[in-house]
Amino acid sequence: MGYQRPSLLQYCVPILPLALGLFIYFGGMQSSSFLFINQLAQNVPDRIWTGLTFLGNGWGTFALAFPLLLLAPRLLSAGIFSALLGGIVIAILKPLMNLPRPASILTSGDFHQIGEALLYNSMPSGHTLTAFAVASGLYFAVGMNKQKSLLSLFVLAGLVGLSRSAVGAHWLSDEFVAAAIGLWCGMLGSLLASFIPDDQLALDKWWPRFVALCGLLTIYPLLTQTMDSDLNQPLQYASALLITLTLALFVQTQHTKSSH
DSSP states (O other): OOOOOHHHHHTTTHHHHHHHHHHHHHHHOOHHHHHHHHHHHSSSHHHHOOOOHHHHHHHHHHHHHTTHHHHOOHHHHHHHHHHHHHHHHHHHHHHHOOOOOOHHHHHHSSSSSOOSSSOOOSSHHHHHHHHHHHHHHHHHHHSSSGGGGTHHHHHHHHHHHHHHHHHTTTTHHHHHHHHHHHHHHHHHOOOOOOTTTTGGGGGTTTHHHHHHHHHHHHHHHHSSOOSGGGHHHHHHHHHHHHHHHHHHHHHHHHHHHHHH
């Protein structure tokens, strides 16, 4: 499994969603595009949309990718670095732009809203950016012969983006811009992960052990916090269980190595 450096064309691909997002924003189609997606999404149960949103929540993304610690630690590292880069961009751009969300512009009865009403820091969508960053990071962290099997990750990331309009939290332009930035963050994150020496990814080395500790700490917010919606509580508990099982196997592996 080797890092696949993006081609010039792949570096340029994010320009398309970026252009679409800016076209919607400056073309006066914010409300109409949002309301179209939001109303269409009401044909799908709320629990599905909130579940998709959970996949873009940093805690949820990390939890669901956590078994890669045992199966493919370099892939998990690429996902972590990509998400961290995305988090830095989000922390800078959201307060800098401080754009209003749908709930601060539209009347509450005009659109379907799930969860808490958020008013500002609209662009870019953090959940969408995280989803695309991790998808891109995993995609470019593998060899070209395995990339085709990971294309579905981008479809899933796209659904995460749509879920943000479905739950009434983001304009469509927020999601397109976030997708573009996320793709670039993933490309850089996979590059950073490629610099980790193979011998340092062994489960008895400090980096996998640090990631395992982060997994252990993640269990607490998954069990105690409400992430985006009360409907996500079962997913949070399942994610905590997934981390726990992975950690149990990780500890067993450590014990086996030490006994030899």
